[in-house]
Amino acid sequence: MPARANAAFDYDVAVVGGGPAGSSTASRLARHGRRVLVLERETFPRFHIGESLLPWSDEIFHAIGVEPKVAAAGFVHKWGATFFSADGEIEQYADFADALETPRPQTYQVPRHELDRLLLEHAASCGAEVQQDAQALEATFDESGVTLRYTAGGAERAARVAAIVDASGRVGFLARRFAERTYDPLLKNVAVHAWYEGIPRRTGRRAGDIRMVTRPDRGWFWLIPISETMTSVGVVLPKDVYAATGAKTLDASLDAYVAETPQAAALLANARRVSEVRFDADYSYESKQYAGDRWVIVGDAGAFLDPIFSTGVLLGMQGGIDAADALHAGLAANDLSRGRFAAYERAIGKRFRYFRRFAVGFYDPPFRDIFFQPSESSIRKAVISVLAGNWRPTFATRLRLAAFFGIVALQRYVGIAPRLNDFDPARKSAPVSQELAAE
Ligand SMILES: Cc1cc2nc3c(=O)[nH]c(=O)nc-3n(C[C@H](O)[C@H](O)[C@H](O)COP(=O)(O)OP(=O)(O)OC[C@H]3O[C@@H](n4cnc5c(N)ncnc54)[C@H](O)[C@@H]3O)c2cc1C
Numbered sequence: 001m002p003a004r005a006n007a008a009f010d011y012d013v014a015v016v017g018g019g020p021a022g023s024s025t026a027s028r029l030a031r032h033g034r035r036v037l038v039l040e041r042e043t044f045p046r047f048h049i050g051e052s053l054l055p056w057s058d059e060i061f062h063a064i065g066v067e068p069k070v071a072a073a074g075f076v077h078k079w080g081a082t083f084f085s086a087d088g089e090i091e092q093y094a095d096f097a098d099a100l101e102t103p104r105p106q107t108y109q110v111p112r113h114e115l116d117r118l119l120l121e122h123a124a125s126c127g128a129e130v131q132q133d134a135q136a137l138e139a140t141f142d143e144s145g146v147t148l149r150y151t152a153g154g155a156e157r158a159a160r161v162a163a164i165v166d167a168s169g170r171v172g173f174l175a176r177r178f179a180e181r182t183y184d185p186l187l188k189n190v191a192v193h194a195w196y197e198g199i200p201r202r203t204g205r206r207a208g209d210i211r212m213v214t215r216p217d218r219g220w221f222w223l224i225p226i227s228e229t230m231t232s233v234g235v236v237l238p239k240d241v242y243a244a245t246g247a248k249t250l251d252a253s254l255d256a257y258v259a260e261t262p263q264a265a266a267l268l269a270n271a272r273r274v275s276e277v278r279f280d281a282d283y284s285y286e287s288k289q290y291a292g293d294r295w296v297i298v299g300d301a302g303a304f305l306d307p308i309f310s311t312g313v314l315l316g317m318q319g320g321i322d323a324a325d326a327l328h329a330g331l332a333a334n335d336l337s338r339g340r341f342a343a344y345e346r347a348i349g350k351r352f353r354y355f356r357r358f359a360v361g362f363y364d365p366p367f368r369d370i371f372f373q374p375s376e377s378s379i380r381k382a383v384i385s386v387l388a389g390n391w392r393p394t395f396a397t398r399l400r401l402a403a404f405f406g407i408v409a410l411q412r413y414v415g416i417a418p419r420l421n422d423f424d425p426a427r428k429s430a431p432v433s434q435e436l437a438a439e
Contacts, residue, residue, distance in 0.1 A: 008145075013037075014036075017301065018040030021169075023038075041135035051224045052109055056314055070108065077109075081210045082210070092372050098381050109226050110226065134152040145294070169300040178289070188238065195232055201231075208225055211223040222236070222307075231271075235264075236282070238363075286349070299312075299316030300316060302348060358386055369417050383404055
């Protein structure tokens, strides 16, 4: 059934969710001259996890015209990532200036309540109608359009639109109804996190590094400087490790994870917690489809990838741009049937799986052994370009990445580099490693 657009709509497109994915979709559509309604159930600013950006976000900010506002917002500048072994004896720096094919190596660490508000206000300034404290309730599809019921300021309303974008994050307003999620058996992790003051930083450019500390149980800590004084600290752990923790409260469990990870304990020795401790079951998932007749899914609503390489905001916002372009073309052609979105669906799945390979790798001992080897090679620079968010590597970079995974395979079967004692010997042949070997 080809879905037909017509002029009898209140808006061309309704976007459910005003996070980064919804804002980029709405900004792009409005800049294409489309009439857009954005519904956000919260009133911004609101807390959200996901505070470290990647350099390749820059071209997205540029594409929707928000780049000068982001640059002027006073966010901490991020130029790279530092990885530590649990005991702090091994330190590996990924400097984005070394990243192949990356036009601008500097990005930002962001309190998300500030970034998300800025992005949503930008969507409004582009011409989208943004309603906060407005929750989408139900979408009814028919031959000629979609009726969206929602509440705004306590009153129930309805809008008639040509198409709907689900940008509702992990809620999955349409995704849970139409697009079955498949959970990733290799990335069953949880996160416990809070904000701290009093954590020392390096000076100069490296003051803004994200710092990662690995743990023997395949977990890891993040330390993200989100303001002059504040640092976001979180630990990501395999679900089974977390389940085996005896601590009764989140506060006590976070304290215990810090205490048993020497490098994290050293960095937090004089730290003071200044927020509540929060928990996320951040299991990774993909959807079986990302679009249908008159609907498209963007961002976490469709797929969520483990936070190890901070890809969430980039994937969500780039998907938003792609979705907006596909919708704009579909509206122009008077055809919003699923077939119009085939290229979009392929692009989302491909980009997700490309980054997933690296995310899964980080939980695999041979990958970490090689990753922690000092090197100035172009293979390493290709890997750093992925960490910078390069989602469309050239053929030459793809070859280097293939070489990297070849070296990881050699490490697995032959052992060409020292094994990190970072891993508990009892876990050296843990199931993740075996499953990966079988992949
Ligand atoms: C532990 C952890 C650490 C992370 N770290 C990073 C990181 O360092 N860097 C990074 O880039 N990413 C990170 N992420 C991922 C990142 O948080 C997400 O990928 C990103 O927020 C996705 O954006 P989104 O717009 O799709 O969804 P969201 O940001 O979740 O926005 C969805 C919005 O939809 C609204 N909404 C939901 N339902 C409705 C409804 N019915 N009606 C109206 N509005 C609705 C919500 O209120 C919300 O504001 C992390 C994630 C986790 C769990």
